[in-house]
Amino acid sequence: xxxxxxxxxxxxxxxxxxxxxxxxxxxxxxxxxxxxxxxxxxxxxxxxxxxxxxxxxxxxxxxxxxxxxxxxxxxxxxxxxxxxxxxxxxxxxxxxxxxxxxxxxxxxxxxxxxxxxxxxxxxxxxxxxxxxxxxxxxxxxxxxxxxxxxxxxxxxxxxxxxxxxxxxxxxxxxxxxxxxxxxxxxxxxxxxxxxxxxxxxxxxxxxxxxxxxxxxxxxxxxxxxxxxxxxxxxxxxxxxxxxxxxxxxxxxxxxxxxxxxxxx
Amino acid sequence: xxxxxxxxxxxxxxxxxxxxxxxxxxxxxxxxxxxxxxxxxxxxxxxxxxxxxxxxxxxxxxxxxxxxxxxxxxxxxxxxxxxxxxxxxxxxxxxxxxxxxxxxxxxxxxxxxxxxxxxxxxxxxxxxxxxxxxxxxxxxxxxxxxxxxxxxxxxxxxxxxxxxxxxxxxxxxxxxxxxxxxxxxxxxxxxxxxxxxxxxxxxxxxxxxxxxxxxxxxxxxxxxxxxxxxxxxxxxxxxxxxxxxxxxxxxxxxxxxxxxxxxxxxxxxxxxxxxxxxxxxxxxxxxxxxxxxxxxxxxxxxxxxxxxxxxxxxxxxxxxxxx
Numbered sequence: 001x002x003x004x005x006x007x008x009x010x011x012x013x014x015x016x017x018x019x020x021x022x023x024x025x026x027x028x029x030x031x032x033x034x035x036x037x038x039x040x041x042x043x044x045x046x047x048x049x050x051x052x053x054x055x056x057x058x059x060x061x062x063x064x065x066x067x068x069x070x071x072x073x074x075x076x077x078x079x080x081x082x083x084x085x086x087x088x089x090x091x092x093x094x095x096x097x098x099x100x101x102x103x104x105x106x107x108x109x110x111x112x113x114x115x116x117x118x119x120x121x122x123x124x125x126x127x128x129x130x131x132x133x134x135x136x137x138x139x140x141x142x143x144x145x146x147x148x149x150x151x152x153x154x155x156x157x158x159x160x161x162x163x164x165x166x167x168x169x170x171x172x173x174x175x176x177x178x179x180x181x182x183x184x185x186x187x188x189x190x191x192x193x194x195x196x197x198x199x200x201x202x203x204x205x206x207x208x209x210x211x212x213x214x215x216x217x218x219x220x221x222x223x224x225x226x227x228x229x230x231x232x233x234x235x236x237x238x239x240x241x242x243x244x245x246x247x248x249x250x251x252x253x254x255x256x257x258x259x260x261x262x263x264x
Numbered sequence: 265x266x267x268x269x270x271x272x273x274x275x276x277x278x279x280x281x282x283x284x285x286x287x288x289x290x291x292x293x294x295x296x297x298x299x300x301x302x303x304x305x306x307x308x309x310x311x312x313x314x315x316x317x318x319x320x321x322x323x324x325x326x327x328x329x330x331x332x333x334x335x336x337x338x339x340x341x342x343x344x345x346x347x348x349x350x351x352x353x354x355x356x357x358x359x360x361x362x363x364x365x366x367x368x369x370x371x372x373x374x375x376x377x378x379x380x381x382x383x384x385x386x387x388x389x390x391x392x393x394x395x396x397x398x399x400x401x402x403x404x405x406x407x408x409x410x411x412x413x414x415x416x417x418x419x420x421x422x423x424x425x426x427x428x429x430x431x432x433x434x435x436x437x438x439x440x441x442x443x444x445x446x447x448x449x450x451x452x453x454x455x456x457x458x459x460x461x462x463x464x465x466x467x468x469x470x471x472x473x474x475x476x477x478x479x480x481x482x483x484x485x486x487x488x489x490x491x492x493x494x495x496x497x498x499x500x501x502x503x504x505x506x507x508x509x510x511x512x513x514x515x516x517x518x519x520x521x522x523x524x525x526x527x528x529x530x531x532x533x534x535x536x537x538x539x540x541x542x543x544x545x546x547x548x549x550x551x552x553x554x555x556x557x558x559x560x561x562x563x564x565x566x567x568x569x570x571x572x573x574x575x576x577x578x579x580x581x582x583x584x585x586x587x
Contacts, residue, residue, distance in 0.1 A: 058350050083422055136342050149423060152434045159413065160420040166353040167396030173355055176335040182355075183343055190351050199419060202352065202404060202411050207393045212379035220393045222411070225401060227394040232422065242329075245338055253335050257328035 058192035063107050063133075065091035066118035074118055074126050076148040080234045081116065083149075084219070085189065086161035086197035088116075100129075100248040107133040114188050115247075118143075125262050128238065130184055131247045137180060138247045141215075141238040142262065154233035156221030162199040163191040164206045164219075171210035177243055177254040178210065204232060213258040214239045349407050354400055358391035485531060487523060 064082050066074065070093075082088050089110055094103070096119070107115050117129040126146070131138030147154070166189060172182040189206055191198050202222075209216045215238040220229040243254040305319075377388045404411055421428075482488040517523065539545070574582070 058346060132342060137338050150427065152431050155431050155435065157421050157423045157428060160422045163352060165396060165400055166351070167393050168353060168355040169392065170355055170357050176332050176339070177330070180335050180339045180342070182353075183339060186351050186353050187344065190353065193350050200410055201413050202409060203413060205393050205396055207389050207396070209389055209392060211377060211385065211388075216385075216389065218389045218393070220390070222397055225412070227397040227401075229390060229393055229397070243335070245334065251331075251334070252329045253331045253338060255328040255330070 055194040056192060056196065057194075060087055060114060060187060060190075060192055061110070061112040062088040062188055063091055063110055063112035063115045063117075064088045065106075065116075066093055067096045067120060068093045069096070069123060070118060070120040070126070071123060073146050073148060074120060076150060077146050077234055077236065078118055080149040083160060084158075084164070085191060087192055087195050103129075103131075104133055104247050116188065117248075122263075127241070129248065130188060132184065132187070133247050136247060137184065137243060137245055137253065138250075139181060139184065139243045140241045142241060142259070143236050143238060144214075145235070145237045147233055147235045149233045151233060154231050154235075156204075156223075156230035156232035158204040158221050158232055159199040159201060161191070161195075161197050162201050162203050163193070164189065164204050165202055165222075166190055167205055167207045169209045169211075172208070177240075180243065180253075181215070181240070182208075205229070213256070349409065352400070354396040356392065356395045356399055358388050359395045359398070361391075481531075485526075486517060487527065 062085060064078060064085075066078055070078075082090055089112055091106060091110065094106070094117075103115060103117055107113070113133050115129065115131045115133055117131070119127040119129065121127065126143040128141045128143050129138060130141070166186060168182055168185075172178045185208060204219060204221050207216075207218045207220065209218075216235075217238065218235050219232045221232045222228075223230055239259055240254075240256045241259050242252055242256070244250045245253050377384055379385055401411060423431075479488070483491075518526070
């Protein structure tokens, strides 16, 4: 990855990695500046640690990992998601022979309360589990049409770890299973405010649209205030298979009648 | 011996008598068992429900689980009442299209996006994002959440600078190739047009030259006295003096008919014209030979005198006489 650019403001020497750690009180106080963004800076988590920590309330942590046997595209997609979501944690590949409820224990060990698990079967099909770890609902999807961040047709760019705006189709409010999925997606994909690794600006928007009985995901960069957008990527299509009441198990709450297994 | 009923009916009758438990319902597809018992089969046969052929128990269409109450309950338990500023979510349809007839906005809203049409689909996603952004930005400004990144704020971006360079280069290359192809197309069109113009000019020149030559020839032969086709030619001066010397006799020149024929058929001159069917030629009998006309004459001198050979009988007589 490219080196981080240092902030050009005098008096605030920023290290290249993880600039927003709590050891900032030791730094010399900033010179009085009459720039417009000073007010913004106070809001952000560049302010001394304890205050920042105190402000961060929404303790969501997402565990993003995969099974063995994924291909390069899936791996890149996973890395892209980890980059876009600063509240995510990575883990090593899980053996497919283990049962799925083992994942709950892994989540607990990592102190995560949500999980995105990529499962690759037959080196072709990619399944994605979205789950709320201890008790909550979980959903299994078939992922199609993956395009990663690295594709040259995606020309936009955004701050790493900036908070996204989430945009949903009105179809998400119509059916109960979509409403549940919407809540799950909101809790997973929205970056908590004042998260230590996040950036304060809202400069990109995730869109989730229901079309053709699938959920389409797009990521756009907001260039202008008049809503001129450019696609950043990644993009994928989720085909819902089942919704379970428990995490990676439990009674089936919903089964998608339009879903056809790719093996058939 | 006693009963005259055929076999299966006997069996069915016996089955009816022997039964004291109620039969299960005729539709067995919902039951857990996949096998239908003999008794049920017999009963169904007696009622005429079974058709000839192999009867296979069909499973009904598999019903997808849709536990609406369970879903709602789960949602109620799972929902976290966070402030909007934590979630930053918006549920809005796409921005309505500007283009197209404005008279039927309702039709446009109801028109479903065809998922196979890539451009339309991506445009609908784009417009949905636009609607969300337009709705949310004022709200964010109210809540003092910054949306615009200041120009001197440098931080790590999702895509590295190297990646952005690659993207920029690709875009530039694409633009350059497009421009080149446009230029090439224009040049080709220009060349075609230029060629057309050139041929037209050449043809025009050829025509004019031919016209001029004709006019000059006419002049030379003296059939035309119009000089306005020429621009600064010497001929008219010379011509005029010659005409004056000759006099008016030959001013007319050949006959009008002759002139017309000359103009039409050119100045090649007359053909032999020796034989004409006129009164003179009709009256001329100088080449008349009477003897030839009457079939006599033209006595040719014989070669050896008489070439006459007597006939066979005469010759034989001569022969016999000679012996």
